[in-house]
Amino acid sequence: MTLSHVRIVGSGLIGTSIGLGLALKGVGVTMVDSDGRAQSLARDLVKSSPSADIDLTIFATPLGAVKSLLDGEFSANPHSAFIDIGSVKSKVKVEVSTSSMPLNRFLPTHPMAGREMGGAESARADLFQGRAWIVDSQGVDSDVIARASELIEFLGAHKVDLDSSEHDKAVALISHLPQLVSSLLAKQLDGGEAGWLELAGAGLRDTTRIAASDAKLWREIITANSQAIKPLLEKLQSDVGALIGSLDDESSVAQVIEEGQRGRARIPGKHGGKAREYTYLPIVIEDKPGQLAALFDECATAGVNVEDLSIEHSPGQFTGLITLALSQMDAEKLGDHLKAHGWSVHSPRR
């Protein structure tokens, strides 16, 4: 079969990203959200349209909202297949089993993709490219699995079948523990003087990036998976204690760093998110209004397409650093163009 129309309940980051990806494949999409502002933005982005004939309904809401939607969505589209995208899987299976939704029509799934910024604003069609998309297909009708598999393929992800309870243990380690550790680390910054934080480098930024994540989403995830998370936190607590007791001993400290190196090395390089292959072109600009407009005028003149960009600017500095992400060809073209027009362009890096 081929998906013709998908209903996405929840217009946040995941729901809207799914919508964008499906729209690209020519699949009709209906975006729904209880929040009017989110729904309006998502509908505009995705070019949402209504349909009476829904192949697949996706619950793309926070964890806690699924339970109350099951009965209504099933009775509205009884011939649809149903999936969720929640970060914890054991709990939703229990919720479905106590609803009017038949367990064989509902496939628990979890796309291993996300960003620290939520909302339709942060959505992107390629969010799932190259990512694993976990499903627990035990006892689920084959047509439901087929529709979900097509969705996953359309979005460039790959399906991984995993029992829900093993899934919950896995994400406790690779997702929930890092989230809590990042939040706890960032919390400690409250004790520092503002001047100290101006000295922060990439290490602090990276380790605390996901500490900016949404508290409403995460409180649900953590409590829903507390059983799997607790022993991990207890092990961490004991390791912190041991380190405190041996801070003055070089070989003990070296051992902690080396154990961390070994753990880090276990993360595979190539199976996670497919790195977008951009070339990064650094341009030093003066920090004054109009400079960005002038720079993008040059981009338009040169006929290049800017894929992404970042602005870096440090306290007390009169200049800012703009890094443009471009295709390699465009980076070369733009670099030459900008240099010829007197811009301070630096060597691109891949």
Next chain:
Amino acid sequence: MTLSHVRIVGSGLIGTSIGLGLALKGVGVTMVDSDGRAQSLARDLVKSSPSADIDLTIFATPLGAVKSLLDGEFSANPHSAFIDIGSVKSKVKVEVSTSSMPLNRFLPTHPMAGREMGGAESARADLFQGRAWIVDSQGVDSDVIARASELIEFLGAHKVDLDSSEHDKAVALISHLPQLVSSLLAKQLDGGEAGWLELAGAGLRDTTRIAASDAKLWREIITANSQAIKPLLEKLQSDVGALIGSLDDESSVAQVIEEGQRGRARIPGKHGGKAREYTYLPIVIEDKPGQLAALFDECATAGVNVEDLSIEHSPGQFTGLITLALSQMDAEKLGDHLKAHGWSVHSPRR
């Protein structure tokens, strides 16, 4: 004065990056390292040359190596100024005070730059661009400070004067604690199945990136600054314990995430220090060249100052989303202006 020849003792990441940056500015550089291979690579990269007349000697070695070099370097070039680049500052001052090097000829410094990859191979001339470079100038001769200041300026960094003991407290919080937390988190991955780690996303990768750092360097840094680090780890340990006790309580978990958000928000963005509150204006644009330029032309026409921006756009997607960070007043002004000119502007969020 202008630096004419600098001697760099230590040909690792920092020393070689300094050498590359100085060479770009036409300053003569002598690279030295006790390791022949590192010295040879660095000399080749930097186009190192000998000189009998050294203005500035830089100790760019691991922390523990400085002490044994002080007497020899001072007697070899008694008219030179001296600086180090170590990550801990109180200890080196004590070491200088017990050497033949006069305290007023030695400026303790610390460039706030680095990478998780060490060695001359990873060196880059722009490593210090836009970064803070801490100095403790109390009691140091003005000609020594002037030479170091010129170095810092040549490398595109900006000088921050900070007392050594305050420096050590600051880096314990913003650098050493994140390093240890990242290592301890990565260490926990040893308990996970290989299949689980294949599901790892960007969050785990970012939080454990610096866990790949060099154990030899870090064991010295941590033990040299253990006094400042210890209370931070104790606070963390107690926070982990409190979280373990309240994992099933949504409001307690939400509080931890929110405290993390607040800590994370203290890290300055574009304009350091002033923790500015921006309003974020989402605009859906067509994905084609010239759209960004047209948008920034509108910003210039409306007379608003864009503080930051992000582009969400995936290859092949029909629409792109630009989110502009502005003052609240500018966001309202620009929103009205863009709507009046037919742009697809959505409601701003704070």
